[in-house]
Amino acid sequence: MSTQPPTTPTTPDRPHRVLVIGSGFGALFATKRLDAPEVQVTMVARTTHHLFQPLLYQVATGILSEGVIAPATRDVLATQHNARVLLGEVTDIDLDARVVTADTIGRVSTFEYDSLIVAAGADQSWFGNDHFAEFAPGMKTIDDALELRGRIYGAFEMAEMAAAAGEHDRVRRLLTFVVVGAGPTGVEMAGQLIEMSRRTLAKEFRHIKPSDAHVVLLDAAEQVLGSFGEDLAGKTRRSLEKLGIEVRLGAKVVDVDADGLVVEDREGRRERIEATTKVWAAGVKANPLTRTLAEQTGAPLDRAGRITPNPDMTLPGHPEVFVVGDMVGMEGLPGVAQGAIQTGRHAADQILRRLRGKETGQAFVYHDKGSMATISRFRAVMKRDRIELTGVPAWLAWLAVHLFYIIGFKTQVTTLMHWAVSFFGRSRSERTVTEQQVLGRLALEYLGEDFLRQSLRGPRDEAAESPEIPEVLRDRQR
Incomplete structure (x- = not known):
C-alpha cells in the first residue's frame, strides 16, 4: 500500500478537482461519497438523469413512468454544494495532460482534473450485428424503453385492425413477441409481456384475444439465468413455461428483419420465427472510452471491451485515475448495480484518504449482496451465497431491495403506488404511446x-x- 500525494496542492482557495464521467450508479454514489470541503466535483454525462436501469422493462411495459426511474441528476445532487453537473458526451481523455474533452451537441468543452473517476457504463451489444437494432431495440436507455412501449402496445392496436379486416396471418405475427436473452432482463420482460396480455389487456379488445399473444424467450446459452445456478435456472424455466412462455435455449439469432427473425440451433439448423415485435436483452459492451484508456496505460481489455484496472481500481501508471462500474472487467465483479455502487464508493474513499494523508492502495473487495429476478407477479428467484428463495418470499424481497435503491422518498412512494395498481389490480397507468x-x-x-x-x-x-x-x-x- 502507498500514500500518493496529490500533484496539485489542495488549499481552501484551491480544492482538489475530481472529474466524474457518467451519471449511473458508480458515478452518482462516488459523487455523493465525495461530499467533503476539500473536494470540488464536476460530473459530466451524456444524459441529465440518473437511470435506475434494472426497472427499464417496467417503463417499456407501462408499469412505471420514465421520471420515476430516471430522476434529474441535478435534483439528486441539489444539496451537495461541492458538486456540479454538466451535459456532455466524453469523446477523449488525455491522461498525461489530465484533460477530458466532451461534446455537447456540437459544442466542444475541455475539463482539467486532479483526480478522475471514469464511470461511463456499458452499451447494448448485438454481437457484431448492430444492424439488428433497427428491428430489435435494446434495453439500455429511456429512449429504448419508450420505443419498446410504443412497439408493444402498438402491436396490439395493429392486430385489432388486422383482425377486423380478416388478415389473420398478420394478426399472428403481430401478437408474437420475441425476447432475445434469458438473463434477468429478458426473463423479467418476457414475464411482464405475458402478464400484460392476460391481465391488463384481457377485456379491452373486440376482434382479438390479447391472451392469445405468443411470447418466445430465446438464448444461445443452455439455461436461463445462467449465473443463478442449475437449480434456480431449472425452476425459473418451469415457471416461465407454466405461464405460457416458449423458452428456446441453444438458439442463436442469425438474422432480423421487420417481420421476424432467424435462429440457428447447435446443429446448424435454421428456423424463421414470424414476429413483429422483438426485444434485444442479450449482451453488453463497455463504453468505447475503455479503449482510449487501454491505449494510454497498457491495461488489458476483455472480449466485451471492459478494462482490467489495478486491484485498487486505478490504472497502471496513473494512480489519480479510477475506473468503476460496468466498464471494469475483474474476476468476481458482476455487471450489476451493486458492483457499480461499491466500486464508485471505493474510488471516492481512496481519493479522500489520499487528500487526508492516509495510506492508500487498498484492493477493492466486492461484497456479494445476492442476485434476484422477477418472473411475474408473486413469482421471483433470489440467490445469496447458499440462500436460495423462490415464489412469493423472493418476490417480496425483490420489491423491498429495488424500492430501497430508488432515489428519493417521493419517488419511492410513487413507485409503490404504481406497483400496487399493477400487481394487485389489472391496470397500468403508463400506456400513452406515440x-x-x-x-x-x-x-x-x-x-x-x-x-x-x-x-x-x-x-x-x-x-x-x-x-x-x-x-x-x-x-x-x-
Whole structure:
C-alpha cells in the first residue's frame, strides 16, 4: 500500500478537482461519497438523469413512468454544494495532460482534473450485428424503453385492425413477441409481456384475444439465468413455461428483419420465427472510452471491451485515475448495480484518504449482496451465497431491495403506488404511446448526427433543410 500525494496542492482557495464521467450508479454514489470541503466535483454525462436501469422493462411495459426511474441528476445532487453537473458526451481523455474533452451537441468543452473517476457504463451489444437494432431495440436507455412501449402496445392496436379486416396471418405475427436473452432482463420482460396480455389487456379488445399473444424467450446459452445456478435456472424455466412462455435455449439469432427473425440451433439448423415485435436483452459492451484508456496505460481489455484496472481500481501508471462500474472487467465483479455502487464508493474513499494523508492502495473487495429476478407477479428467484428463495418470499424481497435503491422518498412512494395498481389490480397507468416514440430513433439515425446538431444549433443549409426521407419513414407518412 502507498500514500500518493496529490500533484496539485489542495488549499481552501484551491480544492482538489475530481472529474466524474457518467451519471449511473458508480458515478452518482462516488459523487455523493465525495461530499467533503476539500473536494470540488464536476460530473459530466451524456444524459441529465440518473437511470435506475434494472426497472427499464417496467417503463417499456407501462408499469412505471420514465421520471420515476430516471430522476434529474441535478435534483439528486441539489444539496451537495461541492458538486456540479454538466451535459456532455466524453469523446477523449488525455491522461498525461489530465484533460477530458466532451461534446455537447456540437459544442466542444475541455475539463482539467486532479483526480478522475471514469464511470461511463456499458452499451447494448448485438454481437457484431448492430444492424439488428433497427428491428430489435435494446434495453439500455429511456429512449429504448419508450420505443419498446410504443412497439408493444402498438402491436396490439395493429392486430385489432388486422383482425377486423380478416388478415389473420398478420394478426399472428403481430401478437408474437420475441425476447432475445434469458438473463434477468429478458426473463423479467418476457414475464411482464405475458402478464400484460392476460391481465391488463384481457377485456379491452373486440376482434382479438390479447391472451392469445405468443411470447418466445430465446438464448444461445443452455439455461436461463445462467449465473443463478442449475437449480434456480431449472425452476425459473418451469415457471416461465407454466405461464405460457416458449423458452428456446441453444438458439442463436442469425438474422432480423421487420417481420421476424432467424435462429440457428447447435446443429446448424435454421428456423424463421414470424414476429413483429422483438426485444434485444442479450449482451453488453463497455463504453468505447475503455479503449482510449487501454491505449494510454497498457491495461488489458476483455472480449466485451471492459478494462482490467489495478486491484485498487486505478490504472497502471496513473494512480489519480479510477475506473468503476460496468466498464471494469475483474474476476468476481458482476455487471450489476451493486458492483457499480461499491466500486464508485471505493474510488471516492481512496481519493479522500489520499487528500487526508492516509495510506492508500487498498484492493477493492466486492461484497456479494445476492442476485434476484422477477418472473411475474408473486413469482421471483433470489440467490445469496447458499440462500436460495423462490415464489412469493423472493418476490417480496425483490420489491423491498429495488424500492430501497430508488432515489428519493417521493419517488419511492410513487413507485409503490404504481406497483400496487399493477400487481394487485389489472391496470397500468403508463400506456400513452406515440408514433414519434417508435420512429424517433430511426429517423435520427437515418438523418444523421449533423441533422440533429444543426437543428438544435441554428439555421441549416439548403441540403439539410430538405433531407432525403428514407423509404421506411415515407411508408409511415403514407
